Amino acid sequence: MTRSNGRAAVQRISSTRTFARVAPHVIPVLDRAVHRLSGGRTMLSTRMLPGVVLTSTGARSGEPRRTPLACMPEPERGSWLLxxxxxxxxxxxGWTANLRRHPEARIVYRGRDIPVRARLLEGEERAEAWRELVRFWPPYEVYQARIDRRIRVFRLEERAGD
Known part of the structure; x- marks a missing residue:
């Protein structure tokens, strides 16, 4: 199987309702373990999609929350879409509520610890980002069609270090 065939197969599988039920309980646990064992250099899910480990501040607890997430890097902007x-x-x-309440966060991307500021995208800026995200990973469109809520899209921009 070629890499593109493998990617298409993963996209089909990740679009299923079964995947949506199982994946949230399995993928983050595996990603955290691989990320820790690799010294922050990689995650299991990055075999198919780029990823970050987001450290945000809990919206209610105020405690640090570490969440492995797929991302779409925007190297020309020096930013990442989540x-x-x-x-x-x-x-x-939950991480979306955390970023809305506390937009200053940190990510680990390719082994680099980066301070970021998150911005919830709206209007045309969101529409443009959404088109790029769906081109990048078509299952996002399937997810949106399946639910009533509007999926939140954030742009993370690097900020001066602490």
Missing amino acids: IGSNFGKREHP
């Missing part, structure tokens, strides 16, 4: 798809589940993922 999509709150939650695998097509009805509720927004």
